[in-house]
Amino acid sequence: MVERVVDGDTLEVQVDGRTERVRLIGVDTPEVHGQVEPYGPEASAFTKQVLAPGTRIWLEQDVEPRDRYGRLLAYVWLADGRLFNEVLVREGYAQLLTIPPNVKYVERLTAAQREAREAGRGLWALADAASPAQPAPATGAGNEKAGARHATGTPALRYDPNGPDRDCDDFATQAEAQAFFEAAGGPARDPHGLDRDGDGVACESLP
Known part of the structure; x- marks a missing residue:
């Protein structure tokens, strides 16, 4: 069950009676902490809307269960059967961020990003939108930004x-x-x- 949303791609959930911070696998939303990036607030607001406190979700993990910060790495499934990681990308709120070995749904996420970009949705409508991120080198477990390039020009x-x-x-x-x-x-x-x-x-x- 969702406790709160930290930002567009990070949330806190109740797992077996304890609070866990979850980083969504395979996606990267613009920042809202520190230096706020274009479309970051919109991405965060969308995640807060869909994953309101009390929302029941299902977490699916991949090969690496946690990143170097101790966060759970997971795919988030909604009650209606949709993969929320994929929804974020398809609606243009997130960019693909592929870090092996957590690549189970990379083809689905790649297709979702292609659809969002071709339709000019969300961050892809920004004038300075960059090319899609290439698969990043594995610098350790987790969704790190090393080797990636933000759609917002980072x-x-x-x-x-x-x-x-x-x-x-x-x-x-x-x-x-x-x-x-x-x-x-x-x-x-x-x-x-x-x-x-x-x-x-x-x-x-x-x-």
């Missing part, structure tokens, strides 16, 4: 967020630094020290 990562230490001089723009910062665990974690004042925004001096 830069692809040049550096491995789990690799050598980086500082603000390594990035050309604040947006690039922010994408790296979030992929490395920000704002909850900042192993590279890019957010000195702890406000969730990395390398604020960059253009």
Whole structure:
């Protein structure tokens, strides 16, 4: 049962009497925390509308059960039999984010994204919509953003967020630094020290 929605692709649910945070497999919605991205609020509102507190859902897991943050990784099935991960992509609220080995429904999600893009739905209607994300390299269990490119124009990562230490001089723009910062665990974690004042925004001096 749904307890609350954190953002477009993350929610908290009751599982066996305890609260678990769930990250939807195979999808990525624009951010609403820290640096708000275009269409992020709309995606979050849609998920909150469909998955209101008390909504009964069914969770299906894939090969990797959790990501490196301890979140459950799952496909969410609705009472009417629809796969919510697929609904998000088909309606243009999320972009495909494929990270092996959790690829059970990659063909369905790919087809849903193609349909959304061709119809110009949601984030695909944005003027700066980028090409669909390519399958990202597995940098560890979970739905990470490393190697992906947002439909809203977030830069692809040049550096491995789990690799050598980086500082603000390594990035050309604040947006690039922010994408790296979030992929490395920000704002909850900042192993590279890019957010000195702890406000969730990395390398604020960059253009």
